[in-house]
Amino acid sequence: MRIHKSVVLCLFLSLICSLSALAQTTALHCSKLLDVRSGKYVNDALILIADGRIGSFGPAASVRVPANAHAIDVPGTCLPGLIDVHTHLTDDPESGFGYAELGISVPREAIYGAKNARKTLLAGFTTVRNVGASGYTDVAVRDGINAGDIPGPRMLVSGPQLSITGGHCDNNLLPFEYHKTADGVADGPWAVRKKVREAIKYGADLIKVCASGGVTSKGDLPGAEQYTLEEMKAIADEAHRLGRKVAAHAHGTQAIKDAILAGIDTIEHASLIDDEGIALAKQHHVWLDMDIYDDDYILAEGPKHGMLPESIAKERSLGLLQRQNFRKAFLAGAPMGFATDAGNFPHGDNWKQFPKMVEWGMKPIDAIRSATVNAAQIIGWSDRVGAIDKNYFADIIAVDGDPLADVSSLGRIRFVMKGGEIFRNDYSGHTP
Numbered sequence: 001m002r003i004h005k006s007v008v009l010c011l012f013l014s015l016i017c018s019l020s021a022l023a024q025t026t027a028l029h030c031s032k033l034l035d036v037r038s039g040k041y042v043n044d045a046l047i048l049i050a051d052g053r054i055g056s057f058g059p060a061a062s063v064r065v066p067a068n069a070h071a072i073d074v075p076g077t078c079l080p081g082l083i084d085v086h087t088h089l090t091d092d093p094e095s096g097f098g099y100a101e102l103g104i105s106v107p108r109e110a111i112y113g114a115k116n117a118r119k120t121l122l123a124g125f126t127t128v129r130n131v132g133a134s135g136y137t138d139v140a141v142r143d144g145i146n147a148g149d150i151p152g153p154r155m156l157v158s159g160p161q162l163s164i165t166g167g168h169c170d171n172n173l174l175p176f177e178y179h180k181t182a183d184g185v186a187d188g189p190w191a192v193r194k195k196v197r198e199a200i201k202y203g204a205d206l207i208k209v210c211a212s213g214g215v216t217s218k219g220d221l222p223g224a225e226q227y228t229l230e231e232m233k234a235i236a237d238e239a240h241r242l243g244r245k246v247a248a249h250a251h252g253t254q255a256i257k258d259a260i261l262a263g264i265d266t267i268e269h270a271s272l273i274d275d276e277g278i279a280l281a282k283q284h285h286v287w288l289d290m291d292i293y294d295d296d297y298i299l300a301e302g303p304k305h306g307m308l309p310e311s312i313a314k315e316r317s318l319g320l321l322q323r324q325n326f327r328k329a330f331l332a333g334a335p336m337g338f339a340t341d342a343g344n345f346p347h348g349d350n351w352k353q354f355p356k357m358v359e360w361g362m363k364p365i366d367a368i369r370s371a372t373v374n375a376a377q378i379i380g381w382s383d384r385v386g387a388i389d390k391n392y393f394a395d396i397i398a399v400d401g402d403p404l405a406d407v408s409s410l411g412r413i414r415f416v417m418k419g420g421e422i423f424r425n426d427y428s429g430h431t432p
Contacts, residue, residue, distance in 0.1 A: 025050045026420060027069040029060060030078035030398065036372045036387055039365040039404070045078065049394040052420035057388055074398045074415050075427060079368070080387050081126025081153075081395030081418060082410070083375035084350050086247075086268055086289050088343030089116045089130050089155075090137040093297070097216060097307035099173055106135035113141035117152025119348035122424050124413040126395040127154040127385050129378070131208040131247050131268065132161040132169070134183055139203035151423055154395075156379055158208035158247070159199045160184035162192060162235065167226040168214035168249065184208075189234035192227075196238040207239045209264070211248040212255035215298070215314045216307065216344070222251035222314055223272055225258065232262035245380065247289070251318065253277060260286045266378060268339060271322035273329060281334045287378050289339030290326045292360060293353040295319030297345035327361040337378045338371035351411040364407040394420040398427075 026049040033045035046060040048069070056063050065071075090113035095104060104112075113133070120128060130138040138157035145152040160183035163169030167185075174180045186195035196207055211227050213220035220226070227235070232248070239246045240263065248259040251271040259267055260280045266287040270277070273288070281288055298307065298315045330336055338357075340350045357367040376386025384393050396417045401409030416424040 025055075025066050025069040026394075027063075027065045027071045028074060028078070028396065028417070029071065030074045030076070032077045033057070033388060034077060034079040034368070034403065036080060036365075036369055041077075041404075047078070047388065047394075047396065049417075049420045052394055054388060054390060054392050054394050056390075072422075072425075073427070074425075076398040076400050076414050077403060077409075078388075078396055078398045078415075079403070080372050080392075081385065081397050081416070082124050082350075082371045083127040083129075083338065083379070083386060084120075084125050084340050084342065084371065085129040085131075085266070085337045085375050085378050086291060086339030086341050087120070087128045087130050087347070087350070088132055088341070089113045089120065089128070089141060089152075089347065090133045091343030092116065092347075093301070093305055093343065093345055096305050097302060098218075098311070100306040102173060106137060109134060110137040110140050113137055114144065114150045114152070116343075116347035117141055117145060117150060117155075119346075120342070120350065121151055121153045121418065122413070122416060123348040123350060124397040124399075124410065124416055125153055125350055126397070126416070126418045127375075127379070127381070128156075129206065129247075130155055130157045131206070131249075132158055134160055136160070136202050142205075143203070153418070154385070154393075156205040157203070158206050159202055159204040161249070162186060162195055162199075162207065162209040162227075164210075164226045166219070167210050168212065168217040168220055169210035170217075172218040172220075187231075189231055192231050192235050193238040196235055196242070196244075200242055200244060204244065206244050207235060207246045209235050209246060209248050209259075211250040211259045211264075212252035214249060214251065215318065216311050218308060218310065222318055223253065225252050225255040227255075229258040229262055232259055232264060236263035236265075260284050266337065269322070269341075270329070271318045271325065273325050275328075275332075278329050278332050278334050281329070282332070285335055287335045287337045287374075288329055289337040289378070290322060290329070291339050291341040291344075291353070292323050292326050293356045294341050294344045295322070296352075296356075297349075301345075323356070323360050326357075330361045330366070336366075336370050336374065338367070338375050351408075351413075354407045354410050358407050364404050367407055368403060368410075393418075
């Protein structure tokens, strides 16, 4: 019997495709796997990965492994890649605060962003939300990561932060004769709508608005409301109409409440939130992203790096109150995210917030969920990150130790995979 050449060719190509598919499967064997939803471990776990996504997973004895799968042994505790919803990758604290920042160009900020993206990824944070960068440098870093030009986490970015004239996110360091105004400054409902449109035009995934004064800015008060309720409603309406979420920097009590009532999606810092604000956050399911670690770094290291004395004084007045209100909000059941404000302390040290969250009321699993399933909800990616689940991105990390017993073990990252690609594997001798 003669077989036509075309049939032979088809069979050959089919075989090659089948072998190729098998070769692309990775079998990741973990000593333990933390199911962040249940808060329980799966011992001797196996995760199958193909085309950058998770397939089958579970106890090794129950997972059928393709014959030609590439096996990787991770003798540690595996869990989903971590998510930080408040970073500033293009800021670098050791380059200087205050007036020292005036000497940093927009291109230099982009270089900092590339450096800090790598540090953040290798620290186990496979996804971040970058909320504020001048000159759309965060857009450039995000696009460089997505194109494979530089290593880094998945990024959602805001570009320049919206601010009132003279507000926390304006440039108030230079005197009048320079006529310097920050990129995101806009006053009035129609002006802020235009600024939202501009940010989206140039690549923003979300909008960041400075609703109150801040710590690192000159000449304002953290507790003072800056944007009005009317302006914040216009920002939220325009952003939502164009398919973007809004994050509001808001230390002040009234700014927090007005931001919630305006329809803004997350409250950053929330330092001076009161009982009414907590109740509103619960009622409207608005996430509180409270950065309760960086107070330690700012007070210890800020003066060395040029932070203004008035900024140090403001931080001293806020730090303890913010931590006390963090505890109060958590115990009241307010929605809580994992937000560090990295950039006010060195990138890669994001994990240092976990022990603070436990110190101020959370159990380790609560803190871990804030940086996985909760953070995934905040950024709108619950269907792809924040858990080990079928068809989710293969963003997987491993640590030595038991993070449910000692949450500081999240500072001992030994393995980092993002989208099925290994960026760190200390177990095999591949160190960054």
